[in-house]
Amino acid sequence: MSGVLYVIATPIGNLDDFSPRAARALAEADVILCEDTRHSKKLLDRVGAKGRPLSFHEHNERDRLPEVLQILKSGRNVALISDAGTPALSDPGFPLVRACREAGVAVVPLPGPMAAVTALMAAGLPTDRFAFLGFPPETAGKRAQALAEAALLPMTVVFYLSPHKTARQMPDLAAAFGERPAVLARELTKIYEEFIVGTVAGLAAQLTAEPPKGELVLVIQGKPEAKATDDEKQETLARFTAEGLSGRRLAKALQERLGLPRGEAYKLALSVDETAGDE
Template identity: 45%
Template sequence: MTDPHSGYFIAGSAFTAPPLAPGLYVVATPIGNLRDITIRALETLAAASVVLCEDTRMSARLLDHYGIKGRRIALHEHNERHKAEEIVRHVAAGEAIALISDAGTPLLSDPGFPLIRAMAEAGQPVFPIPGASALLSALVVAGLPTDAFAFHGFLPNKAGARANAITALRDSRETLVFYESPRRLDDTLAAMAKIFGERQAAVALELTKRFERVSRGTLAELAAEFADNETKGEAVIVVAGADAPTAPDAADWQAALVEAMADQPTRAAVDEVTKKYGLKRKEVYDAALALKAQE
């Protein structure tokens, strides 16, 4: 059971955290500014029997700042699969356990997925404690559409694999969001400019910190801006989705249909033209029937 007398401090004032129901609490923490934490997150971290940290040294800065003295255990990509079963047993026995990453919302390009899956498979409760997220913070200030977006985390380190991953997203219509290391930011922007073309984009750096910075422009402009500039901290890249494809000229695809029907069965000709021009099959099939009726 959790300690009902667990507490925390805000600006020197002491507060008592209420007890928690048994379960795993996925707690979002600040991405830079320590004040960007919710009261519910503080209560959860203070009352939990243990706090699972991506790096206990990194998390100590936040926990110590708010006077949270509970037990801390490292849970990272190298041990999370091994520890998942043990954590599930503790929750099943009645403990309330908190999970945090170094910054932001756990599981978003951070450890935690194997544990959450193990909890779900065991039928144990998992509670989200929402808060800061670099992904959403960058998205809302980028100046790009937010009605549909896709998060792709970190692209591959190697240039060839990175180019292949970007190419696979070339036709995606939704706004695209990526995380990137400051060491690879220039190379990634250059690759995006080459593959995506002249799309609008934004690069967010040091979000919520003193030197917060958001640069906007075309991918080519951003690639040039960051080509020789050394940056600090992880970047968030937000890229506009692909433009809607223009409708093919009717005369073009109908001429192609006539040509295709001249040397292959109607069904095969219809399939070929449908795929080549991105049309609805019924539309092409109806046109093929009309052509056959004229013979």
């Protein structure tokens, strides 16, 4: 019988954020895949892990796959962790998880800290929809194209930034997003945790003048959706009415199709009933 791959999210700064369930799985694993075995030693010692640490990072993960799959197929359990946060999300792990699924090996996720979600929780920007885009591309051309595409998204956008790269990347972000509202989260869950509120252009100027320390998460408001014109509202209303929609169903359809506030959609739907009553 094959072993189990445990994908374990680890603290992004505060070790007290590590769940008892995750600590137990990490302590009991036979082999522990670490992005950096030296970095993970503190956490492994804290939970009393006895498993064999094995380096597993972006430069060797594909070469390690056969070895790890053989370990799992031999019946031993494997824990996958990154330096901080959730594996496979802007961290090593995706190829291994996919290979395990294809090989019929059980994969058990143990949720926990993730910098992107932690930043969203306190940013004060819309969270009903968001796009997590990881780190911007390294090369200038690819970065400019990716940022231009991201600026068109009608939802909150989240980027990771490395402090030593912000000086060359923030101007590109400012060029793509301009005065779009944004929040920069720094040193999340640590002693010097900080949230800086402003616009992308303003934050770019600030970070260029004062290079930041610590890992960064940039949360940017999505592109505002164009408001429907009165003609578009009436045309859509007439089409839905002709399809037999009325009352709440009509209001909900108008809200979803035109992006109207709930109250306005119901008022527009009600106008049909009032018109019918006048006739």
